[in-house]
Amino acid sequence: MPREPKASAEARLSGASLAAAIATAARWLEQNAAAVDAINVFPVPDGDTGTNMTLTLRTTVAEMEGLGPNPALSESAAAAARGALLGARGNSGVILSQWFRGLAASLDGVAEADGRAIGVALGSAAQAASGAMAEPREGTMITVARASAELDPELDPSATPVDVIEHALALANEAVAKTPEQMPLLAEAGVVDAGGRGLALLLEGLVYSLRGEALPQASTDAGRIDPSWLVRAETSAAEGRYGFCTEFNVVGAEIDVEGLRVELGAIGDSVIVVGDTGTAHAHVHTTEPEAAYRAGERQGQVESRKAEDMHAQHGALVSRTAEAAGPAVVAVASGEGFTRLLRELGAATIVDGRETFNPSAESLLEAARGTHARDVILLPDHVNVVPAAEQAAALSEGVRIHVTPTTSMPQGVAALLALDRTAPAEEAARRMGEAADSVLTGAVTWAARAVSAPVPLRPGQPFALVEREIVCAAETVEGALAELVATMRKRKPEGTLLTVYAGERVDEAEAEAAASRLAEGAAEGLEVEIVIGGQPHYPYLASLE
Amino acid sequence: MTIRIVTDSTADLEAAEVERHGITVVPLTIHFGSESYRSGVDISKDEFYERLPGSKVLPGTSQPSPAAFKEAYEGLGEAEGIVSVHIGSKMSGTANAARQAASLLAEGSAPVEVVDSQTASMALGFAALAAAEEAEAGGDMAAVAEAARGAAARSRLLLFVDTLEYLQKGGRIGRARAFLGTLLKTKPVLEVRDGEVGPLERPRTRRLATERLFELTTHTPEPERVAILHGTTPNEAADLAARCRDALPGVEVVVRQCNPVIGVHTGPGAMGAVILRRA
Numbered sequence: 068m069p070r071e072p073k074a075s076a077e078a079r080l081s082g083a084s085l086a087a088a089i090a091t092a093a094r095w096l097e098q099n100a101a102a103v104d105a106i107n108v109f110p111v112p113d114g115d116t117g118t119n120m121t122l123t124l125r126t127t128v129a130e131m132e133g134l135g136p137n138p139a140l141s142e143s144a145a146a147a148a149r150g151a152l153l154g155a156r157g158n159s160g161v162i163l164s165q166w167f168r169g170l171a172a173s174l175d176g177v178a179e180a181d182g183r184a185i186g187v188a189l190g191s192a193a194q195a196a197s198g199a200m201a202e203p204r205e206g207t208m209i210t211v212a213r214a215s216a217e218l219d220p221e222l223d224p225s226a227t228p229v230d231v232i233e234h235a236l237a238l239a240n241e242a243v244a245k246t247p248e249q250m251p252l253l254a255e256a257g258v259v260d261a262g263g264r265g266l267a268l269l270l271e272g273l274v275y276s277l278r279g280e281a282l283p284q285a286s287t288d289a290g291r292i293d294p295s296w297l298v299r300a301e302t303s304a305a306e307g308r309y310g311f312c313t314e315f316n317v318v319g320a321e322i323d324v325e326g327l328r329v330e331l332g333a334i335g336d337s338v339i340v341v342g343d344t345g346t347a348h349a350h351v352h353t354t355e356p357e358a359a360y361r362a363g364e365r366q367g368q369v370e371s372r373k374a375e376d377m378h379a380q381h382g383a384l385v386s387r388t389a390e391a392a393g394p395a396v397v398a399v400a401s402g403e404g405f406t407r408l409l410r411e412l413g414a415a416t417i418v419d420g421r422e423t424f425n426p427s428a429e430s431l432l433e434a435a436r437g438t439h440a441r442d443v444i445l446l447p448d449h450v451n452v453v454p455a456a457e458q459a460a461a462l463s464e465g466v467r468i469h470v471t472p473t474t475s476m477p478q479g480v481a482a483l484l485a486l487d488r489t490a491p492a493e494e495a496a497r498r499m500g501e502a503a504d505s506v507l508t509g510a511v512t513w514a515a516r517a518v519s520a521p522v523p524l525r526p527g528q529p530f531a532l533v534e535r536e537i538v539c540a541a542e543t544v545e546g547a548l549a550e551l552v553a554t555m556r557k558r559k560p561e562g563t564l565l566t567v568y569a570g571e572r573v574d575e576a577e578a579e580a581a582a583s584r585l586a587e588g589a590a591e592g593l594e595v596e597i598v599i600g601g602q603p604h605y606p607y608l609a610s611l612e
Numbered sequence: 613m614t615i616r617i618v619t620d621s622t623a624d625l626e627a628a629e630v631e632r633h634g635i636t637v638v639p640l641t642i643h644f645g646s647e648s649y650r651s652g653v654d655i656s657k658d659e660f661y662e663r664l665p666g667s668k669v670l671p672g673t674s675q676p677s678p679a680a681f682k683e684a685y686e687g688l689g690e691a692e693g694i695v696s697v698h699i700g701s702k703m704s705g706t707a708n709a710a711r712q713a714a715s716l717l718a719e720g721s722a723p724v725e726v727v728d729s730q731t732a733s734m735a736l737g738f739a740a741l742a743a744a745e746e747a748e749a750g751g752d753m754a755a756v757a758e759a760a761r762g763a764a765a766r767s768r769l770l771l772f773v774d775t776l777e778y779l780q781k782g783g784r785i786g787r788a789r790a791f792l793g794t795l796l797k798t799k800p801v802l803e804v805r806d807g808e809v810g811p812l813e814r815p816r817t818r819r820l821a822t823e824r825l826f827e828l829t830t831h832t833p834e835p836e837r838v839a840i841l842h843g844t845t846p847n848e849a850a851d852l853a854a855r856c857r858d859a860l861p862g863v864e865v866v867v868r869q870c871n872p873v874i875g876v877h878t879g880p881g882a883m884g885a886v887i888l889r890r891a
Contacts, residue, residue, distance in 0.1 A: 219668070223646055230646035237645070237669040244780055280677060281712055283705030408795045412814075484798070484814040564817045566796070594817060596797055612816060 079179040080228040082143035084277065086131045089147055092272025093124035095282050096265060103265050106258040109207065109250060116261035119157030123164060126154025139178045144171035152341065155348050157312065159262040161339045162199050162208050169195025182226040189235055190216040199339050206249030208262030214242030215270065229277035236270040243267050310335065310354035311374040317347045319367020330362040352377065393488030394495060395440035398479050399426055399448045402571060402601035405476050412483040421603060425451050428458035435459065435466050442467045442492035444499065448479040450535065469496035471503065474535065476602060477568060477610035478503040507559045509533045511547045511607040533558060544606045545581055552585055555611045562611035563592055568600030570607060575599060615747040615756050616691040618684055619740040620676065620706050621651040622699040622732045624868045633744035638684050640706065642872050643672040651872050660872040661844050661880055670778070673873045675706040681713030691722045693753045697740045697760045700730040700807040704873065725753055727760045730807035734839035734868055734886040735767035766889040769804040770828055771841065772821040774881030801825065825885050826852060830859040832887040838865040841884035843875050849883060
């Protein structure tokens with residue numbers, strides 16, 4: 068068994084240690100600012116969360132540098148809260164300032180704190196942060212702050228301050244990883260919440276300092292926004308919905324913080340107003356910054372006005388991201404499940420390919436151009452669409468199109484799984500074609516009309532195809548599926564994974580039942596995975612690899 | 613001239629190798645909640661993998677303190693020079709801590725050259741061994757450090773994970789999220805490139821992933837030494853190693869359990885390979 072953990076770190080946190088730790092955390096955040104900027108999508112993808120948090124921490128540190136030698140912990144925390152409020156930039160900066168305010172309030176009158184008191188202070192900080200937002204949303208910095216304070220009740224009561232903060236960091240990291248589950252916007256963009264990530268970095272910086280460890284030289288990788296998502300987001304930006312990120316301070320005698328919050332709420336969103344009757348900081352996303360200033364002027368003197376054009380910021384982020392991304396993939400698909408799956412696997416754009424509306428070469432070309440990538444790999448995913456794809460490639464105006472001639476959506480999935488964005492586009496497309504050919508695909512559908520060969524079929528009768536060749540007719544869809552799988556296994560005995568895609572007319576329970584029948588009936592060594600494809604015309608599509 | 617080699621616990625060297633070449637191994641630290649263990653000293657690899665699935669929060673790891681390095685360097689009093697070879701600086705702050713320690717040594721201490729291997733596990737291990745062999749052959753500081761850098765640069769580190777759970781929990785899925793996905797089961801193959809772990813391929817099954825690992829390993833040109841890595845599957849690793857030996861006659865193929873610093877992100881069931889190409 069492992070030995071007892073080694074004793075480490077100060078048992079009580081002093082004002083000087085906090086100041087040093089926040090200074091280190093500020094440096095750590097600054098080092099990672101670009102990585103945090105790169106994943107900023109909420110509330111607006113303007114790519115400045117990391118920068119805003121860094122700038123807020125800069126004034127925080129500056130204010131703490133004015134402290135005398137050996138300050139009490141309460142003085143140190145109060146200076147941090149003051150500095151953060153004065154320098155708060157952006158949504159995330161304001162939330163951060165409130166987090167510090169909560170921390171300071173909890174440590175008021177405390178000269179030095181033990182681990183337990185730090186745990187309580189983290190809770191108070193989280194609560195204050197959540198109070199900063201007029202309409203707190205889950206999956207943001209606020210969620211991460213709260214999760215970081217939900218310490219394990221079984222945590223050793225003698226845990227030192229740094230032990231507690233390290234535990235909070237682990238909880239924060241876990242919460243950051245979960246943010247895409249709470250906010251669909253993040254999941255669509257393929258990132259975690261930027262503000263939450265920033266807060267976790269802050270905690271990490273504190274831990275580095277309090278453990279006496281140097282900061283790593285390299286910055287961390289927080290991921291990157293799915294470029295296709297950004298392009299889609301650009302459409303809403305073009306509609307002028309973003310407006311200006313407007314901020315100002317109000318200095319007065321009787322500021323009505325709540326009243327100002329309501330007034331700003333009427334002209335924009337992402338409203339934050341914090342402070343007291345003497346000084347307040349306001350933040351709003353609005354198309355009318357002047358109206359926001361006027362609302363502030365009714366409460367006192369308005370200072371430090373700032374209105375940034377979020378559309379321009381967003382545009383800069385789009386071009387930064389597209390450049391680094393490599394070839395984009397455009398796939399033709401139908402069915403909600405397939406659309407989601409292909410997107411998740413890295414397709415930038417899905418062209419709706421319901422068979423009766425085969426996409427034209429022109430619409431494929433347009434989709435390719437819309438990715439803003441230099442090279443586009445096109446997956447037609449149906450035999451009838453391959454000619455249009457070839458035609459689009461021949462036109463190739465303003466974009467180089469490479470066609471991987473996939474003839475079914477399961478082939479498209481196999482091709483996309485083999486996508487290597489680091490390879491030259493032509494080579495990548497060729498390898499995707501090989502991957503598509505390496506899986507055996509099949510389908511179950513209904514006869515549109517009577518057929519006599521190779522298998523006699525009545526109109527409406529279920530039948531199965533392997534690689535577009537009719538292999539059997541059956542009385543039921545399930546019967547056709549069972550025969551299809553048996554035939555596929557005979558053709559590819561070395562296959563170990565069968566993926567069955569359930570179509571739009573198959574409900575989930577039916578699909579699960581079919582999958583478990585297949586798994587039972589299958590010989591050992593075959594894994595069966597069922598995926599809701601939602602495709603029209605084919606109750607089941609299958610691939611064996 | 614006596615030049616000694618220092619490395620860290622992510623090199624996955626075995627006790628016998630360490631002893632034979634007089635290599636000093638400085639441990640990184642694993643944190644389960646508020647409990648800290650020095651990797652390979654307070655906790656074995658098996659103990660780590662046993663505890664990993666049951667741990668409520670993902671264990672953290674931290675680099676050795678500069679003090680630990682300083683102590684290690686000072687303990688090599690008889691050496692005329694020290695080459696300190698470490699896990700890539702994009703994965704850990706270890707090399708940085710080593711550099712700091714080197715700057716803290718007293719005047720007149722043996723010179724220390726810190727080498728950032730830009731890699732880990734046996735790719736780092738092979739670099740440390742190459743440095744030790746060069747030192748034993750009488751090479752000077754520059755030659756020994758170059759031997760380490762060269763071996764690290766000629767090594768390829770591949771891994772596949774059995775579950776995405778640990779990459780996700782650790783927030784390390786980052787850039788790879790769009791690539792890895794969650795709607796379809798995959799056993800993604802990852803490769804260390806330019807010091808960072810990046811996704812390489814997405815086979816659907818463990819068997820196919822193992823097969824790709826075999827192909828990528830045996831198709832790497834000019835192999836000199838190979839290490840098959842695993843977390844919790846020694847038998848599968850031994851089978852793969854045997855196949856690699858058959859396919860690559862004359863090439864030494866060893867099996868190593870992967871260190872916790874990588875294991876915490878790859879989770880149990882991960883397998884990998886390190887291929888050192890000939891100079």
